[in-house]
Amino acid sequence: MLAGRRLLFGHEGSDLTARLIQLYGPASVIYWPQAIIYHDYGPTDKAREKQDRYWRNRQYLEYKFDADVIAIKDRLAQTALRRKGEGFVPGFAGLPPVDRSIQRSGVSSAPRVSILMTCYNAQLYLQECLDSLLGQTLQDWELIVIDDGSTDQTRNRLNHYAQLDPRIRVFCFDQQAGPYIRRNFAIQQARSELISIQDADDIAVPEKLEILCDEIERDPRLGIVGSFYRRFLEDFMPPEHGDLIDKMICHDSIMQAFSKCWHLCWHGSAVIRKELFSKIGLYDSHPWGSDTFWLSKAGLYARLTQSVRFKNVPECLTCKREHSQSQTGKISTVDPRGRRRYFEGFYLSKLEKIRDQVQQNPTLDAGALLRDCTSDDFVKYAENFSAFESEPMTKEMILQILKKAHLQFRMGQFVSALITLDYLAAADAPQYSQYIGADLIRGLCWFAIGQDGKARECLEREQESHPTSKAEEMLGLVKSGEANALPIDQRKQMVLPLSSQAEIHYREFRIKSFESQKSDAAGMKKAPSDPVVSVYIVAYNSEAYIGQTIESVLSQTYPNFELLIVDDGSTDQTASIIQTFRDPRIRHLRQEHKNFAAGMNRAIQAARGEFVIGVDSDDWIDPDYLSRMAEYAAAHPEYEYYYPEKLTLVDAHGNPTGVEWPYEEIGNSNRLPAILFARGCSVIPNSGSLKRRSMFARTGLFRELDNAEDFDFMVRCGTQVRFKRVDHSSRYYYRRLQKSNTARFEQRHPVTAKCMEWMLRNYPPTALCPKLSELTDPTEQEIQFLGYVISVFEKLAKVHRDQSGWIFEEYAQKYRQKKSDLSKDFLAESPIIQGSLQNQLSLAQVHMEQGDLEKAAIIYRQILSNKKLMIHTELRETIQGLLLRLEAENRRSQKVYN
Numbered sequence: 001m002l003a004g005r006r007l008l009f010g011h012e013g014s015d016l017t018a019r020l021i022q023l024y025g026p027a028s029v030i031y032w033p034q035a036i037i038y039h040d041y042g043p044t045d046k047a048r049e050k051q052d053r054y055w056r057n058r059q060y061l062e063y064k065f066d067a068d069v070i071a072i073k074d075r076l077a078q079t080a081l082r083r084k085g086e087g088f089v090p091g092f093a094g095l096p097p098v099d100r101s102i103q104r105s106g107v108s109s110a111p112r113v114s115i116l117m118t119c120y121n122a123q124l125y126l127q128e129c130l131d132s133l134l135g136q137t138l139q140d141w142e143l144i145v146i147d148d149g150s151t152d153q154t155r156n157r158l159n160h161y162a163q164l165d166p167r168i169r170v171f172c173f174d175q176q177a178g179p180y181i182r183r184n185f186a187i188q189q190a191r192s193e194l195i196s197i198q199d200a201d202d203i204a205v206p207e208k209l210e211i212l213c214d215e216i217e218r219d220p221r222l223g224i225v226g227s228f229y230r231r232f233l234e235d236f237m238p239p240e241h242g243d244l245i246d247k248m249i250c251h252d253s254i255m256q257a258f259s260k261c262w263h264l265c266w267h268g269s270a271v272i273r274k275e276l277f278s279k280i281g282l283y284d285s286h287p288w289g290s291d292t293f294w295l296s297k298a299g300l301y302a303r304l305t306q307s308v309r310f311k312n313v314p315e316c317l318t319c320k321r322e323h324s325q326s327q328t329g330k331i332s333t334v335d336p337r338g339r340r341r342y343f344e345g346f347y348l349s350k351l352e353k354i355r356d357q358v359q360q361n362p363t364l365d366a367g368a369l370l371r372d373c374t375s376d377d378f379v380k381y382a383e384n385f386s387a388f389e390s391e392p393m394t395k396e397m398i399l400q401i402l403k404k405a406h407l408q409f410r411m412g413q414f415v416s417a418l419i420t421l422d423y424l425a426a427a428d429a430p431q432y433s434q435y436i437g438a439d440l441i442r443g444l445c446w447f448a449i450g451q452d453g454k455a456r457e458c459l460e461r462e463q464e465s466h467p468t469s470k471a472e473e474m475l476g477l478v479k480s481g482e483a484n485a486l487p488i489d490q491r492k493q494m495v496l497p498l499s500s501q502a503e504i505h506y507r508e509f510r511i512k513s514f515e516s517q518k519s520d521a522a523g524m525k526k527a528p529s530d531p532v533v534s535v536y537i538v539a540y541n542s543e544a545y546i547g548q549t550i551e552s553v554l555s556q557t558y559p560n561f562e563l564l565i566v567d568d569g570s571t572d573q574t575a576s577i578i579q580t581f582r583d584p585r586i587r588h589l590r591q592e593h594k595n596f597a598a599g600m601n602r603a604i605q606a607a608r609g610e611f612v613i614g615v616d617s618d619d620w621i622d623p624d625y626l627s628r629m630a631e632y633a634a635a636h637p638e639y640e641y642y643y644p645e646k647l648t649l650v651d652a653h654g655n656p657t658g659v660e661w662p663y664e665e666i667g668n669s670n671r672l673p674a675i676l677f678a679r680g681c682s683v684i685p686n687s688g689s690l691k692r693r694s695m696f697a698r699t700g701l702f703r704e705l706d707n708a709e710d711f712d713f714m715v716r717c718g719t720q721v722r723f724k725r726v727d728h729s730s731r732y733y734y735r736r737l738q739k740s741n742t743a744r745f746e747q748r749h750p751v752t753a754k755c756m757e758w759m760l761r762n763y764p765p766t767a768l769c770p771k772l773s774e775l776t777d778p779t780e781q782e783i784q785f786l787g788y789v790i791s792v793f794e795k796l797a798k799v800h801r802d803q804s805g806w807i808f809e810e811y812a813q814k815y816r817q818k819k820s821d822l823s824k825d826f827l828a829e830s831p832i833i834q835g836s837l838q839n840q841l842s843l844a845q846v847h848m849e850q851g852d853l854e855k856a857a858i859i860y861r862q863i864l865s866n867k868k869l870m871i872h873t874e875l876r877e878t879i880q881g882l883l884l885r886l887e888a889e890n891r892r893s894q895k896v897y898n
Contacts, residue, residue: 116196136204171189196212224311239316264298286379443462459474618735629726644726647687649661667723673719790815
């Protein structure tokens with residue numbers, strides 16, 4: 001028992017944990033098996049084996065209880081699981097034989113699930129797909145399959161299957177209209193309240209429909225239940241040859257991930273309640289990703305209304321075929337020039353507007369807004385698509401694709417890496433031979449999935465163009481035939497460790513025509529014994545972007561740096577990705593999860609360099625960023641905090657948003673308190689700024705707050721620091737994510753308000769509002785200052801009205817009361833209150849003639865509130881009218897003054 005909570009350690013305790021959760025509820029148990037793994041085994045093969053078991057236990061618990069009982073926000077196990085009874089066992093050995101000669105009977109008028117499939121020239125793969133449906137363990141289904149104007153034998157094959165099985169209903173169209181128009185037609189034909197989308201070239205696991213239908217029928221709140229799936233290449237092979245693609249499991253985890261990427265599940269391995277289409281509308285008509293748009297609408301509907309939930313079963317229930325004739329192959333999501341990239345930005349902007357509308361006015365009908373929201377007008381850009389996609393690839397595009405492939409390779413997603421590199425080879429064929437290491441990785445990927453012939457072709461090309469010992473070694477193994485008997489698991493275990501070796505590290509992906517400097521013979525940087533700059537990255541559950549961040553630092557042209565990576569207790573694959581980098585300049589530090597500030601302090605204390613600089617775990621920097629910052633610091637040694645002139649904002653995919661955050665030259669740091677207080681945010685960036693490590697000996701480290709630690713540091717220590725803006729600095733790319741903005745502001749704003757109140761206690765009023773120095777009367781100065789403070793908090797409350805800005809309004813009200821109390825005290829102590837009514841009226845008139853409207857208003861308020869004074873009705877109404885005019889004039893004056 002620990003403070004009323006039961007704490008269970010252990011990597012083999014999932015069953016006992018499940019019992020405790022069942023007995024006491026999910027909130028009573030903290031499940032933390034990783035501690036034993038790291039303590040007992042360290043970075044060994046045994047640890048990896050235990051880690052795999054740990055991942056399976058974790059996803060079992062989350063699936064069973066539909067709750068994030070162990071704080072999962074991460075990628076799940078790389079092993080497919082299948083339900084058996086109450087537990088899971090590794091499963092799916094392949095497709096069972098199907099007897100297609102027996103005609104089915106007893107077709108239900110209301111089948112349990114309606115499978116929808118559209119086809120266009122699908123004859124090559126149709127048999128495998130249909131056989132997988134006929135082999136389902138759940139037999140109560142109907143298949144509505146539509147031929148969308150095929151010109152091959154697709155229609156004949158469909159009619160043949162329909163004659164054998166009356167559950168198959170075929171609709172044929174002579175003109176091609178696109179998959180989503182046909183799918184909308186199929187939805188209207190469906191007789192079941194459950195819809196399952198099936199692509200004509202994919203393969204369903206035998207238990208797919210049974211598991212998905214059981215799951216969605218168990219909970220009437222569920223609107224969509226999806227699953228994990230595997231990607232495989234053109235020719236179907238057993239699932240272990242493909243890549244397992246996982247998803248978040250329970251609703252809360254899905255919603256948290258949804259705020260980052262807007263994708264709930266994969267359409268082709270899900271069951272959907274038909275009524276959800278009535279609530280948010282059908283698919284858009286154009287053929288460029290309307291399924292992802294529809295899923296994003298569903299996720300936003302759930303977020304805004306709380307009326308529907310989602311879930312993903314942690315099992316591989318579908319094998320997804322990737323081939324050159326598929327829609328994805330024609331319009332590659334790999335290519336940054338592709339129309340799908342433009343489309344995603346197009347529809348997300350529409351959904352963000354709806355989100356903002358409903359947040360501002362919760363009475364709006366979110367379903368109606370989403371039904372009316374379509375992206376069919378995206379076709380007006382169709383004439384530009386060919387121009388976009390035929391533009392020559394830039395250096396940045398090529399490096400982006402190579403980086404993506406290498407990250408996929410390091411994560412063991414061999415099929416995905418092949419798809420990425422094969423596309424690049426086709427799209428940029430003239431230059432492809434110049435990409436050092438690309439064919440080596442292709443060869444290793446083919447080897448890992450058992451395709452030795454294709455592996456040999458790639459390895460021979462690599463050895464001919466860019467000979468290395470590793471390419472030669474792997475080529476010899478393939479040629480000898482010794483690898484023929486190796487199982488897939490063993491092949492993958494052979495290949496994975498190679499991903500971190502220097503000769504195939506990302507920085508070896510150089511394009512010869514773009515090279516500006518030579519690396520050493522081994523392609524390996526040396527760790528400086530006495531680095532000048534210590535770069536630090538603090539990461540918490542940053543698996544999506546941490547690889548790109550590390551790559552950008554390791555690719556710096558500046559040689560004399562070290563890289564400290566602080567893992568702040570991540571529970572996803574962040575630690576695994578970090579460990580794939582075997583660069584001697586890296587030092588990997590791990591701590592229990594606390595917060596970003598604690599991670600920064602850990603890095604600063606461990607740093608060896610004269611300077612420290614932080615790069616956020618989802619950002620990146622240009623290759624010459626450190627060089628320019630260090631050169632500027634050397635040229636201006638009298639300063640200690642060097643910050644970039646701007647940050648370049650990018651979206652979640654790394655695409656520039658066209659927005660930049662510029663920073664002004666501060667100069668005298670004594671100006672800083674007034675600027676910080678007036679704006680309520682830091683005006684000097686923390687990320688990307690080069691700081692002398694010796695500065696922290698004077699200022700102290702960051703306070704370990706959960707948010708706004710940079711603003712807090714500036715408020716407390718800004719006047720002690722000598723700042724310098726680095727003009728013409730290289731680019732720092734700041735990734736602006738949509739993730740949980742409301743939650744982020746709910747954390748940040750209270751800290752910001754407390755920091756501002758600290759300033760009110762510790763700075764003189766003239767430091768926060770320099771114009772007050774023009775006033776000589778202390779009481780008048782204090783009253784005017786309180787008015788200024790109120791106006792600042794009111795401004796912040798208005799600016800952040802839709803982002804938890806209520807906290808600033810509370811502070812404004814607090815200081816309104818202080819100002820009112822001060823005014824009353826001032827009048828209570830004034831001798832005029834002891835005089836006659838006529839004296840008070842005369843003094844108020846004098847103040848008005850002298851232009852001191854505030855003092856006149858104070859006297860009039862006191863007269864009206866003094867019950868001892870006998871004032872006839874006409875005089876009282878006259879004073880009230882004068883007071884109203886004075887208060888209006890005071891407000892106008894205050895607005896001009898501010």
